[in-house]
Amino acid sequence: MLFLRRLQKFSQKFGKTDVRNLVRERLGQCGYKTIPEMVPPMVDWDELVRREGTAVWRTIYRLVRNQADADECFQETFVAALELANRQPVRNWPALLQCLATSRAVDRIRKRLRRTKKEELADLAQAEAKQPGPVQHAEAAERATRLRWALAQIPARQAEIFCLHELGGWKYEALAERFAMTASAVGVLLHRTRKKLHDLLNLHGALSQSLLEQRPT
Amino acid sequence: MSDHQNQNDEISKAVMALQELPVPEGPSPETVSRTLAALRAAADRPQSIPLFCPINTLRWAVQATALLGIAAAVLVMCLVFSNLGGGSVAFAQVAQKLHDAFTLSYDSTITSPGEQEPKLKYRTWYMEPGKARMDMGDTITIMNHATGANLVLNNKLKTAIVTPANSTTNSAVGDLPNLIDMLRSLVGKSSHPLGEKEMDGQKAKGFVCDVKSDLQYTIWVNAATGDPIRAEFPLNIGPVQGTVAMTNFKLDQPLDPALFSVDVPEGYKTVELPALDKKILQITPTENIVEILRVYAEKSDGEFPKRLDNWGDFATKFTKGMDQEHPNADEMKKVMVFMQRVGVFAGSYLFSHKKGTDYDYLPGSKLGEQDRIVFWIRDDKNGDYKAVYGDLRIEKINKEQLPPPATIEAPETKKIPRNPSVNATKSQ
Numbered sequence: 001m002l003f004l005r006r007l008q009k010f011s012q013k014f015g016k017t018d019v020r021n022l023v024r025e026r027l028g029q030c031g032y033k034t035i036p037e038m039v040p041p042m043v044d045w046d047e048l049v050r051r052e053g054t055a056v057w058r059t060i061y062r063l064v065r066n067q068a069d070a071d072e073c074f075q076e077t078f079v080a081a082l083e084l085a086n087r088q089p090v091r092n093w094p095a096l097l098q099c100l101a102t103s104r105a106v107d108r109i110r111k112r113l114r115r116t117k118k119e120e121l122a123d124l125a126q127a128e129a130k131q132p133g134p135v136q137h138a139e140a141a142e143r144a145t146r147l148r149w150a151l152a153q154i155p156a157r158q159a160e161i162f163c164l165h166e167l168g169g170w171k172y173e174a175l176a177e178r179f180a181m182t183a184s185a186v187g188v189l190l191h192r193t194r195k196k197l198h199d200l201l202n203l204h205g206a207l208s209q210s211l212l213e214q215r216p217t
Numbered sequence: 218m219s220d221h222q223n224q225n226d227e228i229s230k231a232v233m234a235l236q237e238l239p240v241p242e243g244p245s246p247e248t249v250s251r252t253l254a255a256l257r258a259a260a261d262r263p264q265s266i267p268l269f270c271p272i273n274t275l276r277w278a279v280q281a282t283a284l285l286g287i288a289a290a291v292l293v294m295c296l297v298f299s300n301l302g303g304g305s306v307a308f309a310q311v312a313q314k315l316h317d318a319f320t321l322s323y324d325s326t327i328t329s330p331g332e333q334e335p336k337l338k339y340r341t342w343y344m345e346p347g348k349a350r351m352d353m354g355d356t357i358t359i360m361n362h363a364t365g366a367n368l369v370l371n372n373k374l375k376t377a378i379v380t381p382a383n384s385t386t387n388s389a390v391g392d393l394p395n396l397i398d399m400l401r402s403l404v405g406k407s408s409h410p411l412g413e414k415e416m417d418g419q420k421a422k423g424f425v426c427d428v429k430s431d432l433q434y435t436i437w438v439n440a441a442t443g444d445p446i447r448a449e450f451p452l453n454i455g456p457v458q459g460t461v462a463m464t465n466f467k468l469d470q471p472l473d474p475a476l477f478s479v480d481v482p483e484g485y486k487t488v489e490l491p492a493l494d495k496k497i498l499q500i501t502p503t504e505n506i507v508e509i510l511r512v513y514a515e516k517s518d519g520e521f522p523k524r525l526d527n528w529g530d531f532a533t534k535f536t537k538g539m540d541q542e543h544p545n546a547d548e549m550k551k552v553m554v555f556m557q558r559v560g561v562f563a564g565s566y567l568f569s570h571k572k573g574t575d576y577d578y579l580p581g582s583k584l585g586e587q588d589r590i591v592f593w594i595r596d597d598k599n600g601d602y603k604a605v606y607g608d609l610r611i612e613k614i615n616k617e618q619l620p621p622p623a624t625i626e627a628p629e630t631k632k633i634p635r636n637p638s639v640n641a642t643k644s645q
Contacts (some may be wrong), residue, residue: 197228
């Protein structure tokens with residue numbers, strides 16, 4: 001173990017990442033099947049950021065819709081991934097990063113949108129709707145804003161699971177494994193989340209409308 | 218169209234709208250650079266959490282002092298959590314049950330993010346008036362809030378760290394609220410129901426409560442009786458992050474008063490502690506850190522610690538030169554008092570504030586280096602910054618004067634191999 005760690009340091013210092021894999025392979029050949037697994041494999045973070053960065057950033061930006069927030073969440077996502085990778089081997093980097101990115105983005109919109117005052121709520125929807133483009137685009141933008149606001153109101157875990165399923169295309173089984181639930185429990189949770197989001201979307205719409213009507217023209 | 222279809226249709230439209238909004242292609246090169254720098258800095262930090270590190274490789278006196286630091290931190294964290302307040306009708310009923318119970322016990326688990334196995338498990342028992350006991354593996358902590366006495370036993374080391382009863386309440390324990398009150402005070406001002414579900418074979422009713430702006434507390438209670446089944450809250454105190462879950466609640470279960478005895482069992486080495494000086498709780502974190510750094514530097518040829526939350530390192534340094542098997546009682550007391558200070562600092566400040574935003578510690582300096590900032594802190598109330606320099610003077614500074622995180626600049630931080638291909642201009 002100590003030898004492997006020293007070797008890891010050595011290989012990091014000289015950039016010889018294959019040294020470790022070679023030792024891993026040799027030890028495996030000698031029958032030491034578990035020992036090499038005790039040290040998580042070394043990760044080339046530059047390469048990982050280059051390869052997965054765009055997908056991670058788009059996952060985050062889609063929810064937070066703000067450059068500064070997206071940048072911060074992007075950094076936090078990779079640092080969280082590193083901390084996790086230090087503790088356990090990672091089998092599926094894209095899935096892990098998408099999950100962490102969604103979690104950070106949900107957290108961010110909860111902080112941003114949860115405390116939004118009622119008056120600002122109407123402005124928020126209006127601002128998105130005022131984007132140049134056809135009426136359909138304006139309606140879609142307003143819908144998206146409402147959904148983001150609604151996601152900020154529900155428990156973080158529910159919002160994360162909903163986003164991973166609806167936006168990330170995660171199946172029940174994958175969500176079940178990730179969140180230590182059964183697939184049927186995921187289904188029930190998603191059903192309840194949809195119901196809750198539906199109520200919140202209606203509430204947002206009604207609230208925005210009444211506030212806009214109350215304003216002097 | 219049915220309500221269900223309508224509901225799904227609405228959600229699908231909103232999801233589609235969110236997916237179709239324009240999204241920039243990817244992160245800017247600056248964002249990528251900053252992220253890689255942050256990754257290098259993070260890679261350089263020790264990987265494990267000192268609080269959970271096994272300390273059983275240290276000698277008994279050192280272990281005892283390290284355990285004391287942990288115990289002090291836990292106590293102070295209880296105090297921090299006790300300041301959370303609020304109340305709604307549904308929660309008030311549960312809280313009332315907890316408050317009225319003569320005895321209470323429950324299991325606690327702390328689970329790190331992304332992990333399924335709990336990092337830490339312990340069971341807590343309470344008995345009125347103000348007696349508490351926590352069993353955490355080989356370590357047992359018994360507190361008597363009424364008398365201020367407390368006892369930390371380690372069954373493996375056969376050590377007993379004793380804080381004697383103090384009628385003048387010159388004890389931190391005397392000031393600590395018992396957890397029944399804490400649970401009651403956790404009742405949130407705003408809460409919303411989570412609905413009902415089957416839990417542990419019971420019909421359970423859930424609530425989510427906004428305890429603080431950034432803290433949600435989830436509690437599931439028996440729908441018929443209101444007895445708590447599971448309570449959960451996220452833990453985000455500096456390096457220690459995860460979820461605390463409390464389960465297996467037992468209210469008014471007959472408990473043997475002997476469980477709460479603060480008498481030292483036979484065969485245990487006793488270390489009697491002076492009661493925790495209340496002044497330690499009252500001084501500012503900056504004053505505390507100055508004192509901690511001063512004593513540490515005195516014990517280590519002018520060097521400052523590499524980390525502020527490594528109990529083992531502090532304990533080793535503070536017991537340096539002592540007879541480890543038969544330590545002098547007076548010397549040991551001094552060390553213990555100092556470990557309390559370290560624990561109090563960590564528990565009351567370090568774990569509840571964010572490194573890099575609220576404070577930062579920059580190791581690598583030596584005592585006397587008057588131009589180097591060793592530690593800086595942002596005032597919680599007014600946002601002013603204060604710095605502690607290498608000569609341990611405290612000065613007010615501007616945000617612009619804050620030093621960059623040391624880990625980024627340190628030469629030995631280059632643990633992540635650089636891949637030239639990430640730089641588009643180079644690779645092309």
